[in-house]
Amino acid sequence: MTDQKLPGRSPGTTGPGPDGAGFTYQGAEPELIVVARAEARLRAGTDGVRSASGTDISALSMFLSDEQLALEPVFGNEERTRSAQPAPPVGQAGDRGSIPDLSLFYRVRGAGDRTQELTARLAALPEIETAYVKPGAVPARSAPEGSPPLGTLPDEAKRLKEGAPATPDYTGRQGYLGPAPEGVDAHWSWQRPGGSGQGVTVVDVEGAWQLGHEDLAGRLAGVVVGNPVQDIAWRNHGTAVLGVIGGDRDEKGITGISPEAVTAAASFQGIGSAAAIHAAADRLSPGDILLVELHRPGPRFDFADRDDQCGYIALEWWPDDFAAIRWATQKGVLVVEAAGNGAESLDDAVYERRPDEFPEWWRNPFNPSNRSSGAILVGAGAPPPGTHGRDHGPDRSRLAFSNYGARIDAQGWGREVTTTGGFWDRAGDLQGGAEEIAWYTDTFSGTSSASPVVVGALACLQGILQAAQLAMMTPERARDVLRTTGSPQQDAPGRHASQRIGSRPDIKAAVTRLIPSSVGSGRAERYWDELMPYPRELPPRLRLFVAGAWRNLNHPAPEIRQAVHAAFVGGRPDVRVWYSDDEVVGLVVAG
Numbered sequence: 355m356t357d358q359k360l361p362g363r364s365p366g367t368t369g370p371g372p373d374g375a376g377f378t379y380q381g382a383e384p385e386l387i388v389v390a391r392a393e394a395r396l397r398a399g400t401d402g403v404r405s406a407s408g409t410d411i412s413a414l415s416m417f418l419s420d421e422q423l424a425l426e427p428v429f430g431n432e433e434r435t436r437s438a439q440p441a442p443p444v445g446q447a448g449d450r451g452s453i454p455d456l457s458l459f460y461r462v463r464g465a466g467d468r469t470q471e472l473t474a475r476l477a478a479l480p481e482i483e484t485a486y487v488k489p490g491a492v493p494a495r496s497a498p499e500g501s502p503p504l505g506t507l508p509d510e511a512k513r514l515k516e517g518a519p520a521t522p523d524y525t526g527r528q529g530y531l532g533p534a535p536e537g538v539d540a541h542w543s544w545q546r547p548g549g550s551g552q553g554v555t556v557v558d559v560e561g562a563w564q565l566g567h568e569d570l571a572g573r574l575a576g577v578v579v580g581n582p583v584q585d586i587a588w589r590n591h592g593t594a595v596l597g598v599i600g601g602d603r604d605e606k607g608i609t610g611i612s613p614e615a616v617t618a619a620a621s622f623q624g625i626g627s628a629a630a631i632h633a634a635a636d637r638l639s640p641g642d643i644l645l646v647e648l649h650r651p652g653p654r655f656d657f658a659d660r661d662d663q664c665g666y667i668a669l670e671w672w673p674d675d676f677a678a679i680r681w682a683t684q685k686g687v688l689v690v691e692a693a694g695n696g697a698e699s700l701d702d703a704v705y706e707r708r709p710d711e712f713p714e715w716w717r718n719p720f721n722p723s724n725r726s727s728g729a730i731l732v733g734a735g736a737p738p739p740g741t742h743g744r745d746h747g748p749d750r751s752r753l754a755f756s757n758y759g760a761r762i763d764a765q766g767w768g769r770e771v772t773t774t775g776g777f778w779d780r781a782g783d784l785q786g787g788a789e790e791i792a793w794y795t796d797t798f799s800g801t802s803s804a805s806p807v808v809v810g811a812l813a814c815l816q817g818i819l820q821a822a823q824l825a826m827m828t829p830e831r832a833r834d835v836l837r838t839t840g841s842p843q844q845d846a847p848g849r850h851a852s853q854r855i856g857s858r859p860d861i862k863a864a865v866t867r868l869i870p871s872s873v874g875s876g877r878a879e880r881y882w883d884e885l886m887p888y889p890r891e892l893p894p895r896l897r898l899f900v901a902g903a904w905r906n907l908n909h910p911a912p913e914i915r916q917a918v919h920a921a922f923v924g925g926r927p928d929v930r931v932w933y934s935d936d937e938v939v940g941l942v943v944a945g
Contacts, residue, residue, distance in 0.1 A: 365739070365747035365846075379441075379561075380585045381661075382490030386469045386476075387674050388425060388712050398425040399422070406432075414481045421464070421472065427872050429583050429632050429681075430672055436781025438636075449574070450500035452725060453684055454677040454715065458483070461626055464913065473711060486711035486756035487733060488672050489657045491627050491648040493560055493591040494692035495778065512914040518611040521568065521606040521785060521792055527704070527772040527892070528608055530598075530739055530807055533893075536738045538807060540611045541614040541891045543814040543861045544603075544831030548821025551813035556599055557634040558806075559620045559627070560647040561585070563592035566791045569607040569774050573600055575618050579633040589790075590776035592619060594798040595647055597774030598806035599639030599813065607794060608773055609891075611810025612817065622648070628674040631689075632681060640686025641816055641826030647802055649694035653704050666696040667757060670719045670727045671705065673712055681769040683728025683829040688816075690809050691729040692801040693757040695841055700759030720761045724845045728829045730812075730836060731761055733855025734768025734804040735843065741770040743795055745882055751846030752855045756801055764836040764856040765843065767809030771798040808836070811859035827868070839863040876901040878929040881918055898938060900931045907938040 394912035395406035408716040476485040543549035562582035601610035620634035654665035700720040717724040734756035777783035840857030932940035
């Protein structure tokens with residue numbers, strides 16, 4: 355059993371609320387899902403329900419009429435859904451039969467607050483295999499200390515930034531952009547063809563966004579699915595996520611990990627989480643990325659909403675969400691999913707027990723022995739101690755609120771993420787004011803902040819592969835690369851690395867695995883000591899012209915600088931260099 359206590363106030367132990375206290379989001383509603391029997395071949399439309407197989411469905415029709423309910427296919431027209439079941443891309447394991455039949459899932463309209471009452475009655479009908487209720491899904495963000503009540507900021511605060519001072523450059527606060535192990539090595543990636551995410555599209559599935567933000571103008575495609583939630587907390591959350599991935603690369607504000615990737619938004623409001631995932635994936639191509647920034651109450655506390663988010667888990671545990679994610683990954687779309695802020699071991703036996711309302715084919719997706727959704731699950735790790743003057747425990751150690759277990763593939767920064775958007779439920783703590791399009795925060799957190807860090811790294815890798823005219827990663831390959839490269843998880847007091855959240859992505863190490871390159875050698879013909887590189891994100895470096903190209907030695911030690919300089923000044927330099935691609939991996943000054 356998972357220990358649900360979040361002890362003390364030592365680094366990394368505060369829970370997902372404001373310094374361990376509670377918080378919530380408005381507008382998260384439960385969903386009543388029906389799974390029809392295959393032989394009934396139900397077809398639901400605006401004029402009611404019929405059977406394509408001629409089955410007598412009078413009992414179902416009467417029940418729906420009497421209760422003023424309507425069935426809506428979760429994944430759209432049943433015939434079209436069945437014909438669109440994807441075969442796995444070349445090089446990816448799986449088969450059509452491994453995807454649950456999407457045409458059997460229906461969402462019940464008109465249930466209101468009667469969802470629990472109607473569940474058993476619907477399941478008893480002969481045309482229905484089962485029915486179940488999904489608790490409302492909310493963002494997997496942990497709110498910082500000092501947050502006021504939600505909804506205190508009116509929509510009128512959303513206006514154009516006119517006559518206000520220019521936004522400062524905050525990229526120096528984005529430690530997650532830097533070299534491994536502290537960051538994901540985005541600066542290194544940007545120097546490679548495609549390494550800024552060129553040619554890759556990312557869709558963020560959640561509730562709302564500030565699409566007019568000044569630092570999201572370059573590559574943002576807008577809302578492609580659903581209607582955004584009209585709530586400031588939801589909007590700040592989505593804005594923060596997009597900033598981590600695709601913030602504009604310019605002289606102000608922040609820069610996303612993959613600033614050249616196209617980003618888009620998909621809202622679950624009005625259609626449900628599974629439908630939003632499916633519809634968003636339908637708009638993507640193999641190799642693109644879909645991010646699920648939601649979690650919901652799990653069985654630990656009987657699916658009850660909790661302000662502290664204890665017991666909240668990843669969406670794929672529910673049958674229709676699993677089916678939608680599985681459909682997307684079988685299509686070749688990389689799905690990245692927040693593991694949740696429930697402080698839960700996903701290896702616990704509580705997740706093995708199939709709820710009576712779930713279909714009989716359901717198996718616990720958190721158990722690696724069972725069929726996988728194919729998604730990448732992301733846990734929340736501590737940033738380097740001292741980031742923004744705060745200490746959350748050893749770098750890359752599991753934060754206490756983060757779910758963990760064998761199913762988790764990778765981690766990202768779960769605290770101190772500098773990005774676009776506000777301070778959870780109000781104006782930004784880094785830059786606020788009345789102009790919402792110019793808000794920035796230093797405190798984006800949770801598995802919600804960790805997941806876009808992983809997405810950004812993956813988008814850079816896909817861009818590099820595409821630019822090299824190599825096949826982009828399949829979902830299976832991406833999970834393997836994240837698990838076999840990266841900066842390893844560290845221990846913390848009471849939170850041993852055996853409580854798995856995986857490694858932090860290291861783009862450079864992943865490229866070495868994906869694109870093995872031979873080491874060349876040669877004698878340097880000339881050099882350039884670049885003390886103040888351009889663009890400014892690049893590190894100080896010593897550049898050596900070897901074998902017809904410039905090779906870079908980043909952060910050279912003073913003694914190496916001096917030795918190379920002395921060799922060339924002496925007039926007979928003998929500087930022997932070993933290099934991989936354009937990077938110096940060895941250097942000997944022989945004269």
